[in-house]
Amino acid sequence: MSSxxxxxxxxxxxxxxxxxxxxxQYSAAIPGERAFQIIGVATSAAVFRKWPQDPSLxxxxxxxxxxxxxxPAELPVARAVVESVIRGIFDEPxxxxxxxxxxxxxxxILIIKSIGFDVLNSEAERNSYFDEVLAAVD
Amino acid sequence: xxxxxxxxxGAAFIRAFLEEDDETLDKSVERLGTLRGVILMSSLLSVLLxxxxxxxxxLEKLSGYAKEIFLSLDQKPRRIVIERVLRxxxxxxxxxxxxxxxxxxxxxxxxxxxxxxxxxxxxxxxSLLVDRAVRLARDGTIIG
Numbered sequence: 001m002s003s004x005x006x007x008x009x010x011x012x013x014x015x016x017x018x019x020x021x022x023x024x025q026y027s028a029a030i031p032g033e034r035a036f037q038i039i040g041v042a043t044s045a046a047v048f049r050k051w052p053q054d055p056s057l058x059x060x061x062x063x064x065x066x067x068x069x070x071x072p073a074e075l076p077v078a079r080a081v082v083e084s085v086i087r088g089i090f091d092e093p094x095x096x097x098x099x100x101x102x103x104x105x106x107x108x109i110l111i112i113k114s115i116g117f118d119v120l121n122s123e124a125e126r127n128s129y130f131d132e133v134l135a136a137v138d
Numbered sequence: 139x140x141x142x143x144x145x146x147x148g149a150a151f152i153r154a155f156l157e158e159d160d161e162t163l164d165k166s167v168e169r170l171g172t173l174r175g176v177i178l179m180s181s182l183l184s185v186l187l188x189x190x191x192x193x194x195x196x197l198e199k200l201s202g203y204a205k206e207i208f209l210s211l212d213q214k215p216r217r218i219v220i221e222r223v224l225r226x227x228x229x230x231x232x233x234x235x236x237x238x239x240x241x242x243x244x245x246x247x248x249x250x251x252x253x254x255x256x257x258x259x260x261x262x263x264x265s266l267l268v269d270r271a272v273r274l275a276r277d278g279t280i281i282g
Contacts, residue, residue: 078236098216
């Protein structure tokens with residue numbers, strides 16, 4: 001594994017494990033555009049793992065409320081941004097128009113972390129998820 | 139605020155909003171204060187939504203309506219914020235969580251302006267709407 005892909009994987013692991021200090025440290029070692037791209041792809045992959053079929057709006061709204069409950073101190077962005085990012089992955093990308101890239105990235109990290117907690121329950125599932133994300137970026 | 143204030147200034151505020159009478163609106167806000175103005179706007183939004191959709195409004199329906207409003211506006215607040223302002227008016231809790239007050243106010247005014255124009259096409263007399271909105275602001279209930 002190259003040092004670049006090793007840093008990519010370590011950043012994703014740190015996000016899933018909720019280690020903010022560590023993921024910032026790894027992401028600092030990755031070119032900005034690439035880090036944004038990886039996190040974007042990782043968000044879509046996580047969302048599609050949770051909802052292989054298009055979810056109802058109510059299901060998304062309920063899950064955003066769950067993220068809010070789960071990480072109350074870590075939701076500096078509005079619920080609206082988290083909801084926009086999830087809905088944007090399905091069929092309404094224009095919903096994030098006007099939202100800062102910083103808010104989007106914070107929302108994406110929360111989504112990855114929360115869905116990872118829900119659906120990536122074994123080392124094999126985590127590895128498969130990392131492989132899928134990094135293959136899509138490379 | 140006394141009963142007379144609500145039925146006087148409060149009603150004048152709602153009627154001015156419905157009729158886009160900005161001069162009266164400004165004078166009413168001066169007398170009522172910003173907080174009461176916000177309460178009255180929120181009440182008017184709830185009443186207009188109830189008039190258009192009935193008591194229980196599905197999220198999908200609000201989302202479609204938000205998109206319709208968004209596309210019709212020249213100065214565009216974020217579409218998701220418009221949708222969440224509508225949700226709040228329809229009684230969905232937590233919809234405005236984390237949004238800035240300025241953005242909420244801007245979107246609420248834009249939504250209300252649009253809905254008031256739409257309402258004018260349906261109603262020749264706004265008396266019932268005014269009564270309901272003032273009552274909701276004052277008592278927290280809608281009768282009828």
